[in-house]
Amino acid sequence: MNENNKNSKKDHSSAGLPIGMCIGLAVGTAIGAATNNIGTWMPIGLSVGMCIGLMLGGKKTDEHKDEPDGKQ
Numbered sequence: 891m892n893e894n895n896k897n898s899k900k901d902h903s904s905a906g907l908p909i910g911m912c913i914g915l916a917v918g919t920a921i922g923a924a925t926n927n928i929g930t931w932m933p934i935g936l937s938v939g940m941c942i943g944l945m946l947g948g949k950k951t952d953e954h955k956d957e958p959d960g961k962q
Contacts, residue, residue: 906947907940914939 918935
C-alpha cells in the first residue's frame with residue numbers, strides 16, 4: 891500500500907521543460923512578429939526556452955541528489 895502512494899505522487903521536477911518551451915515559443919513568436927521574421931525567431935525562442943526549462947527542471951532534481959528516496 892505504501893508503494894502505491896509513492897507511485898501516485900506526481901514528480902513536478904519535470905515541469906520546467908514544457909513551461910520553458912511555452913514561454914520561449916511565445917517570446918520568439920512576439921519577436922518574429924515585430925521583426926516580420928517569424929520563421930527565424932520561433933525556433934530560436936523555442937530553443938532558448940528549452941534550455942531555460944532544462945535548467946529550471948534540473949535545479950529541482952539536484953537538490954535531493956544525495957538522498958535515496960528524494961525526500962528530505
